[in-house]
Amino acid sequence: MKNSLSQRDQRHLWHPLTQHKNSAPPIGIVQAKGAVLYDEQGKEYLDGIASWYTAMYGHCNATITSKVAAQMLKLDQIVFTGFTHEPAVELSEKLMAILPENQQKMFFNDNGSTAVEAAIKMALQFHHNKGEKKDTLIAFENGFHGDTFGAMSVSGLSVYNGPFEDFFLKVVRIPAPQKENSAKVLAVLQQLISENDCAAFVYEPLVQGAAGMKFHSSEGLEALLKLCKENNVLTIADEVMTGFGKTGKHFASEYMETAPDIMCLSKALTAGMMAMSITSCTQEVFNAFLDDDISKGFFHAHTYSANPLACAAAIAGIDLLTSKAIQNDSVRINEQHLQFTEKIKVHSKISEVRVLGVILAIDLDVKMERYGDLRNRLFNHFMERGVYLRPLGNTIYILPPFVTSNKQLESIYTAIKEVLEII
Numbered sequence: 001m002k003n004s005l006s007q008r009d010q011r012h013l014w015h016p017l018t019q020h021k022n023s024a025p026p027i028g029i030v031q032a033k034g035a036v037l038y039d040e041q042g043k044e045y046l047d048g049i050a051s052w053y054t055a056m057y058g059h060c061n062a063t064i065t066s067k068v069a070a071q072m073l074k075l076d077q078i079v080f081t082g083f084t085h086e087p088a089v090e091l092s093e094k095l096m097a098i099l100p101e102n103q104q105k106m107f108f109n110d111n112g113s114t115a116v117e118a119a120i121k122m123a124l125q126f127h128h129n130k131g132e133k134k135d136t137l138i139a140f141e142n143g144f145h146g147d148t149f150g151a152m153s154v155s156g157l158s159v160y161n162g163p164f165e166d167f168f169l170k171v172v173r174i175p176a177p178q179k180e181n182s183a184k185v186l187a188v189l190q191q192l193i194s195e196n197d198c199a200a201f202v203y204e205p206l207v208q209g210a211a212g213m214k215f216h217s218s219e220g221l222e223a224l225l226k227l228c229k230e231n232n233v234l235t236i237a238d239e240v241m242t243g244f245g246k247t248g249k250h251f252a253s254e255y256m257e258t259a260p261d262i263m264c265l266s267k268a269l270t271a272g273m274m275a276m277s278i279t280s281c282t283q284e285v286f287n288a289f290l291d292d293d294i295s296k297g298f299f300h301a302h303t304y305s306a307n308p309l310a311c312a313a314a315i316a317g318i319d320l321l322t323s324k325a326i327q328n329d330s331v332r333i334n335e336q337h338l339q340f341t342e343k344i345k346v347h348s349k350i351s352e353v354r355v356l357g358v359i360l361a362i363d364l365d366v367k368m369e370r371y372g373d374l375r376n377r378l379f380n381h382f383m384e385r386g387v388y389l390r391p392l393g394n395t396i397y398i399l400p401p402f403v404t405s406n407k408q409l410e411s412i413y414t415a416i417k418e419v420l421e422i423i
């Protein structure tokens, strides 16, 4: 018999976020459809996190696969310097129609990290081109913005950053504002802006994903954004996770009145089909790069910029996002989450439950001494029950594809209730 994928994998593959010395071999997945993953033993798993918030319209969605397949037969890849093509142009029109109105230009990258990287470089060069010297970035504590150097510098989660901290850009940090401490955080920001030459503020709007799906106050964030605007500090909304309907609006930035100067989009942008990201910006940011001096342009490029297949996937994704069916699914899932929340929030092992859009997060109230490998035990319990969730520390969260049925949601909720009883 042929060795399993899981066995063959071990010979040459190096997986992300994995300590290969002691982690379990990976599970071989052979197929995915809708909200379900199928492994090589024939076991099914409900994809409770839409494969890291990408496959929001379901895996192998027929609308998306057919659009990408058609594009594949027409134009596969061309250089995006000096050339343009229909999928890129159509995507720019469709995306601009749903982004906050001040967004006018978009730049292509390959993934979330490089979208943030490009945003940071845009912001730094924006000031440089205007003859201003600004060398400091502002970011939230515990933020996550990706794993390239600029993105890592603004991220605040030390497990990822440890060995590299000596090589980072200059960053100052503020806590994410909660209702109670908004005024204090605003004062800290004011102080930092007066003491440093701040170029930009990079933030995950309303939800800090990797930090454990932590929410913060929209009024608090609004005040921070206003202060940045008043002080010529560009605002960079990292909507890589929150974008494309997860928070109940197309973009989390819509919960604030002050729109960001720059936005980073990826993950659900291409509906789980291809790797691509976009850094969008205002006309004002773009205009700062216009000059007879060629070096004032943005000399930054990725080989696969605006790959036509990825653009085709993104166009199909936006069509689905704005369809009545998906809009209804989004409301339905939010309602299911809220009902489930009502039932379990009094559970003795739960310290907090949060819901925003299709995001549901549950913080477990566990004593530190019992913490141990809690995260791994939770993960294994869920997998045994055929539910793919990736708890973050003591936080269990669900961010299911919009197409997840009520019955499938019920299975996920049941697995959570069962796991609460045995941990």
Ligand SMILES: *Cc1c(COP(=O)(O)O)cnc(C)c1O
Pocket: 111, 112, 113, 114, 116, 144, 145, 146, 147, 204, 209, 210, 238, 239, 240, 241, 242, 266, 267
């Ligand atoms: C996932 C994520 C990134 C990094 O995206 P990659 O595609 O993994 O490089 C950046 N910012 C946020 C908020 C993310 O959730």
